[in-house]
Each structure stands twice: as C-alpha cells, then as structure tokens.
Amino acid sequence: MSGPSGVGKGTVVAALRRRYPDVWVSTSATTRPPRPGEIDGVHYHFTDDAGFAALIAAGRLLEWASFAGFRYGTPREPVLATLAAGAPAVLEIELQGARQVRAAMPEAQLVFLTSPSWAELERRLTGRGTEPSELVTARLERARVELAAKNEFDVVVCNDDVGRAAEELVQLVRHPRQRPG
Numbered sequence: 001m002s003g004p005s006g007v008g009k010g011t012v013v014a015a016l017r018r019r020y021p022d023v024w025v026s027t028s029a030t031t032r033p034p035r036p037g038e039i040d041g042v043h044y045h046f047t048d049d050a051g052f053a054a055l056i057a058a059g060r061l062l063e064w065a066s067f068a069g070f071r072y073g074t075p076r077e078p079v080l081a082t083l084a085a086g087a088p089a090v091l092e093i094e095l096q097g098a099r100q101v102r103a104a105m106p107e108a109q110l111v112f113l114t115s116p117s118w119a120e121l122e123r124r125l126t127g128r129g130t131e132p133s134e135l136v137t138a139r140l141e142r143a144r145v146e147l148a149a150k151n152e153f154d155v156v157v158c159n160d161d162v163g164r165a166a167e168e169l170v171q172l173v174r175h176p177r178q179r180p181g
C-alpha cells in the first residue's frame with residue numbers, strides 16, 4: 001500500500017493491525033530516529049546509516065528508498081517466509097518502493113490510498129501550522145507528484161474514514177484484485 005504523504009497510510013495500517021492482528025504486516029528498517037512511543041522491532045527496525053548500508057550490501061532488502069532525509073526499506077526474508085507459508089504480506093511503503101516491489105514481484109497487488117479531495121489533503125499537510133511556508137509548499141508539491149502516480153496502481157482506496165478504509169484493505173488482502181495485463 002502506498003499513497004501521498006499526509007493521506008494517513010500509517011493510521012490505516014495501525015487500524016488494520018488492531019482489528020486484524022492475524023494479517024501479517026512487514027516491519028521496515030529505517031535510519032529515521034524513533035518518535036516518542038515507537039518501539040524498535042515493532043514500528044520499525046531502527047538502524048544507523050552503516051547498518052542500513054550493510055542490509056543493502058547483503059541484498060537483505062526487497063526494496064528501499066530515501067524519504068525526507070532518511071532511508072527506509074523492507075527486509076526481504078520475513079516477506080518471503082510469510083508468502084512461502086501461504087499467507088499474505090502487507091507492506092506500507094512510499095511510491096519509489098512500490099515501484100521496486102512491482103518490478104521484483106509482478107504478482108503483488110498495489111493499493112493506492114488517496115484522500116477524499118485535494119482540499120482535504122492540503123488541510124492535512126498544512127494542518128500542523130508549525131512549519132515554515134517553504135516546507136509546506138515543498139510537501140504539497142511532492143503530494144501532487146505522488147497523486148499523479150495513482151494510475152500505476154491496481155486498486156485505489158479512499159481514506160474518507162480510517163475504519164472503513166482498513167476494512168476495504170483487509171478485503172483486498174483476502175481477495176486481491178489486479179489490473180488486467
């Protein structure tokens with residue numbers, strides 16, 4: 001699952017984890033420092049630049065990307081082990097990573113989470129009101145680019161309501177849909 005920053009991917013995946021603890025969700029590695037309340041090994045595997053570089057060098061990441069000054073990647077082995085056991089694996093990743101997954105695993109279902117309207121996304125991205133305007137402008141610009149990638153995805157889910165979007169996501173996990181061809 002991917003989608004523009006500010007759309008609420010993390011919140012929808014948190015709701016999915018809460019409601020369906022049996023659905024396996026990948027834990028990414030990142031060089032970003034933990035935020036208050038984030039637990040190493042649960043929300044992310046927190047690592048430093050050298051540790052992340054070692055994961056790349058050893059071919060242990062299914063995909064990885066830089067985002068807002070930090071690197072994020074999906075450990076390959078747990079995904080393969082889950083799939084080998086016949087269970088679905090959910091990844092919550094940004095756009096460049098989703099493209100790498102599509103290339104590495106063409107059978108993956110790519111879900112795009114979108115917001116009900118541009119105005120709503122703008123409201124969420126500017127909502128904090130604490131950042132300098134250049135940063136907000138840069139973030140809105142990036143969101144426009146990310147929204148333009150919607151057509152690369154198999155399914156679009158609208159985050160009009162977190163619980164509803166999580167339900168739709170779990171249905172897609174259980175009954176995948178893919179674009180023909």
Ligand code: 5GP
Nearest residue numbers: 028029064065067072073074092093094097
């Ligand atoms: P945050 O720092 O807010 O937790 O995440 C920032 C961005 O990184 C989000 O768009 C999130 O989807 C993305 N992200 C988290 N884990 C991964 C990953 O393993 N790979 C990629 N490509 N993006 C990720």
